[in-house]
Amino acid sequence: MTRSIKLAFGIDTSPVRSLEILAYIVIIGWGITAASEIISVILFSLLLAYAYLPFPNWLMHRFQVRKSMAISITVVAMLLIYLILAVGLFEAGFRFRERLPLYEQHLSSLYAQLVAFLNSHGFQSSAFTSTNFYSSERVMNFVSTLLPKVIGLFSDRVLVSLLSLLFLVQIAESDERAMRPITRRLLYYGKDVQRYIAISAQTGVITALANLAVLIALRVDFPILWCILYFFLHFIPNIGFIIAIVPPAALALLVFGWKRALLVIIALIVTQTASDYILQPVLMKKSLHISLLEVTVALMIWGFLLGPPGAVLGVPLTIALKKYLQELQAESEFAAP
Secondary structure (H helix, E strand, C coil), rough: HHHHHHHHHHCCCCHHHHHHHHHHHHHHHHHHCCCHHHHHHHHHHEEEEEEEEHHHHHHHHCCCCCCCCHHHHHHHHHHHHHHHHHHHHHHHHHHHHHHHHHHHHHHHHHHHHHHHHHHCCCCCCCCHHHHHCCCCCHHHHHHHHHHHHHHHHHHHHHEEEEEEEHHHHHHCCCCHHCHHHHHHHHHHEEEHHHHHHHHHHHHHHHEEEHHHHHHHHCCCCCHHHHHHHHHHHHCCCCHHHHHHHHHHHHHHHHHCCHHHHHHHHHHHHHHHHHHHHHHHHHHHHEEEEEEECHHHHHHHHHHHHHHHCCCHHHHHHHHHHHHHHHHHHHHHHHCCC
């Protein structure tokens, strides 16, 4: 990577020049961190535009519809999808509230078993006898406290939606000769990003359906909700699966006990392993050249620079950055005498 950067920017190997390049990188990193909020909004919007782009392009090429009509149909389709998801989430929330007293009873029994186990092994404390922490009142208070914070994100979500629509209008074009230079550059550097999104979406859908069958077979409550959650968290490499496995496993532990929860964890790990080592390599083939080490380092670096959004944006940004550096390296080698 160091050699590629040196070739790309035509720098020498002197210590002074190396320190200058390091200083530039630190300044750029500081600038990215300082403006991380607005940069994350812009990059999220562009990422969504890349995700939406195949649909209007398909409409324009397959049915020869105008660009404005294709984008209008895309917007309507996305709104319908969001509406269906919102209705489903509200319905799941109402069902969860209805079953909350039942969950409280199961949690009380589970807690009593835990206290008895700890007392039998010499761990005795008055804190173990408190049952206030699992009361339904505390759960609802937690939800009521968390809900305003979630609603507070609505303004950013609206801004991201508007920006993604503007990006989509810019990059969606049926006639390549009519493309503007900025559109060509966005499409050029976003080509591999689109392929990554498509592959992640395909593997996410297939694995989510497999998880749905597992959760239904194991009689875990709200299996569709957990599979939808898994699909979206699937776009966060490595970390997303760990987060997605917690709710169904915790619910299985709460309702059926530790044996059923262990079965849920093992089954979901099996489906994820099959997705990572069988399904995803088949879909990727040789279209994307990014290793697990690069993914891990990308999550660390972009997570540090952008915060939590870096977990989603890390891999697409790394793919685009690698393509940019490879292009600069090719230009430097071509211009070299």
